[in-house]
Amino acid sequence: MSEKKLMSGSHVIAEAAVRAGCRFYAGYPITPQNELTEYSAAAMVRTPGGTFIQAESEIAAINMVIGASMAGARAMTSSSSPGISLKQEGISFAAAMELPLLVVNTMRGGPGLGNIAPAQGDYFQATRGGGHGDYRTIVIGPASGQELADLTRKAFDYADHYLTPVMIIGDGMIGQMMEPVEFPDPIDIKKLPTKPWILDGAKGRPSRLIRSLILDIALEEAHNWKLVKKYETISREITSWEEYQTDDARLVVVAYGTAARIAKGAVRKARERGMKVGLIRPITLWPFPSRVLHEMTGRIKEFLVFEMSTGQMLEDVRLAIEGRANVHFYGRPGGVISTPEEIAGEIQGLYQSRQLDGE
Amino acid sequence: MAKKVFTKPKYLKDAVFHYCPGCGHSIIHRLLAEIFEELDIRDRVICVPPAGCAVLAYNYLDVDMGEAPHGRGPALATGIKRVLPDRIVFSYQGDGDIAAIGTAETIHAANRGENITVIFVNNGVYGMTGGQMAPTTITGQSSTTTPGGRNVQRDGSPLDLSQMLAITNGTKYIERTAVNSPKRIKDTKKAITKAFRVQMEGLGFSLIEILSPCPTNWKMTPVEALKWVENDMTKFFPIKVIKDEVGKI
Amino acid sequence: MIKKTVFSGFGGQGVLMMGYVLAVSAMKDGRHVTYLPTYGAEVRGGTANCTVVVSDEEIFSPVASTLDYAVLMNKPSLVKYEPLMSEGGLIIINSSLVSDSPSRKDVGFVRIPANDIARELGSDRTINMIMLGALVAKTGITTQDSIMNGLSEIVKAKKASLMELNRKGLQKGAEYALKF
Structure with a gap:
């Protein structure tokens, strides 16, 4: 090296x-x-x-x-x-x-x-x-x-x-x-x-x-x-991917590339606010890490896909999850770079509306 | 014991040509196979066949072959030659391939002076797709997309690509020949041989344009087609050395 | 500790180089860094800026939605970045070029007449070092030694006289900033 x-x-x-x-x-x-x-x-x-x-x-x-x-x-x-x-x-x-x-x-x-x-x-x-x-x-x-x-x-x-x-x-x-x-x-x-x-x-x-x-x-x-x-x-x-704080997660964000960096920042902010949130970052997009997502549906029922598009990888996530969990989407196409705060806000909204903060 | 006067060239495979009766491709293939043997270069040749009737050249020529997307032969040949500069790389292209969809690749490979050879078979039509107008369809010539004949007002004039290429600095040897008579066939063989020699000497881009009959799409008998090459095509595409910066080689 | 700094001014003022020097220096300190320049059409127009993030842990977004520090070389940069400053942040302005001041009271502010100081030092090439010296002295984001260490990697021809000039620039900027 x-x-x-x-x-x-x-x-x-x-x-x-x-x-x-x-x-x-x-x-x-x-x-x-x-x-x-x-x-x-x-x-x-x-x-x-x-x-x-x-x-x-x-x-x-x-x-x-x-x-x-x-x-x-x-x-x-x-x-x-x-x-x-x-x-x-x-x-x-x-x-x-x-x-x-x-x-x-x-x-x-x-x-x-x-x-x-x-x-x-x-x-x-x-x-x-x-x-x-x-x-x-x-x-x-x-x-x-x-x-x-x-x-x-x-x-x-x-x-x-x-x-x-x-x-x-x-x-x-x-x-x-x-x-x-x-x-x-x-x-x-x-x-x-x-x-x-x-x-x-x-x-x-x-x-x-x-x-x-x-x-x-x-x-x-x-x-x-x-x-x-x-x-x-x-x-x-x-097939390869990164998992970040998914062990006890109740909500998992799925994002890749630049969007994943932003999402990771958002996950950290959400954790600081007490939310049990994790991230799956596909590294190979084809082949897509479908199995890890599929297997997660046994314990995680809410997924949030974040992309700098109107929703493309979203389809692969849905295919992987096969209706066994809810798949939500947040996208910013056209060259907009979201902030971690913005995504953390999305996470928080979802966390509350899906009542994930209960015991 | 009788003397053998005619045989299949060594580097022509044992396959029956799929080309139509009277088509020029089979003659040109044979010439290439003969030249591989005579120059003793078969072990160093890499051919890039086109999209078009001659896409199946790999069934006949016993040399390494890498197929190019339609019109991209000169770019693909560039890639091969730059990696293996001591091999002899040539693209085999039709008129639509080289002078319509692949014009940019052709002009720029020529202008870069890529040390490759292009065999440009000009039969004035898109053969494999059924006889549509080619960039080299001559004025007045009928095709399935120029009913009533090519009309300059509507369709533009036939494109003399070889002449265009001649003005670029990278081209060293360009000749137009034909395969419509024994003499012209022999001249074509000489021209192709010289083009390969230009490449073997590392001198730069060489191209042989060969006027070639397509009786099927011209809706002629093979004999009529040979005459049509001589009497009609050559008016627009005269047989001649278009550029020779090499001389005797 | 994670600190986000923007360097902004007109193209040609060396704002990208300032950010680059900071990023390389912090990297050589063993910190996590990202350096994100403006790019494309904008670069060939008037303004140039870059964002440098220096952190003790993995950096997620290299984009700064809020800024800790801003080193500004023209007025449009002040207009653009003042609203993005976090509370308690610091704006350093080259006051030889910009007479305006920020209106926010919750943000620190240092005016450095960098062009005038550079003239005293006898070389306009020290302007950026003076500004960097001020930043380092006021914020402790890295040290003067680190900047010199970073420079020694960046500047190919390490002419001793040039490195000495850079060191003087850093020092002057620091002195001025600490007195401000």
Whole structure:
């Protein structure tokens, strides 16, 4: 581990990526994540074997990354909401072709051009696949600089291990905020497992094909089910979340990323006021930590979902809880950053109206 | 013992072409397979096939292949080539792929001077989707979306992409050929060979545009289609070296 | 202990750097810190500000809905941040640039003629150090030594003369603030 450095989230991702063996970055300018692109430009220049390309479009960027992945490199691109929409075609192809790559979405207010303030309106797009067809991507929602450093490395490991695109979603606050970070030591890319599927010229072996066109419907169906099997394995193996003061909780707040930090502050305030409140913070958004929520319904009957959107993760919480408890929602879309006081107020209102303060 | 005068090239797979009778793709595939063998580069070649009829090129060409989304071939090839600069990377693209939906990727890969080769098969229609107007459909040519013929007022003029690319600094060798006669087929093979050599020498972006018959969508017999290439297409897309900053190689 | 400080002024006055120096210094003290700048279109316009949170425990929100301290370099910043000050908070104003005073009586207030002091020291580059020196002296949020320690990490070319100038700036700001 290195000593602590004060760095912005966008820089942390770019630095962590290079340390994770990423040697290819292609991207297109869009606020509020240009710092990630700029840092990558400098980092790739000083890294032997590194390539940085400022692409002519978001679409070109994701396809360059697809090419780099086919050629065996750890590769990534990043953008913000409207740019991620443009990349979705490529993400669908990468999922179909089972190519490992990393996409970072620094979400902004939307829909449309929206604004550049922190928001969480791309949850559906990220966790439901986002592009066309029947697929999922692994989606990770870090909430701190240190998590960005640790999870960026994990993202590349997951991508290589499961042969699938991985998306990290944050927002302008996660991206711009500076926090102390300790980076893991850089990996030696020569020690990464070999990839027996890459395209590097058919020297001494039969030629290889990486494709997504499968005209035979029986084969395409089989391919779809093969992907599903993989997604089931991923769900079993990597689902992660943070629990905060849930042991004796009568009300549990569910929030991720920036919203979870605010919610955690609110939970602490509520605790100070004597309310038994906890927090579940999903770290992987797909796969979603459904089981922990489901199992909690045995003792917790009130959940409050807080998102910087009009209610997207809310649906996953409802699916997890299956009507066994009440699910309430509080949302601030459009780039509004709530205060812990505001959420604490919501908690208090709910706590009282549901009469949770009795014995 | 009789002398063998004709055989299947070594790097063409044992598969029956799905292409229509008289289609130019099968000829171009054969030329590529011959060139892989003659330049002894099969072990170093990576092909990026397009969306379109030639998406199935992987059934025929015995080299590594990575399929690109429609129009994105040059961007994807860029990614491969930058990671593996000593491999020979080429995209194989149709007119709609390269000059309509993928215009941006094409121009910018060319302008960056990516050291890749593009095989641009121009048959003036969207073949796989059933014969709609392509950016290169010539004025007056009928297609399923230009009933009565391409009308410049309504549909714009045919786009000469190769000429456009020639003005960018990154392009080193651009030639337009055709596969409508034995002589032109031989010239096409020479041009593709040279384009690969340009890449092998690390000189920059090379592109061969090949005028290719599509009798099915043109609603012609194969023989009529060959003549139509010669007499009609070349009026808009003359056969010539469009740019050569390389010379003899 | 958790303290939220805003640094605010016009772009180009170095308010982001002041916040950054405080954040790095507090980090090197082993404290939890967050530094949140304004970003995007706003940065390229007129105002710039950043919020630094320094805490002994995990920091949840890096945004300050209420502020403990404000270091202000122009009048719009005073208008914007005075209402957000917590009771007993402290506003430090560069009085060489802003003649106004806060109207709230429940908030401490220090005027530092930082530009004038800097001129006496012979370098405008010390303005921000003077303001930081005042903040540190009045609040104890960190120490002058910590700030120097933070600076030594931030300033790549550690020219002794420049570091000495920074130290003098901090010292002058502190002296002035304590007399105020």
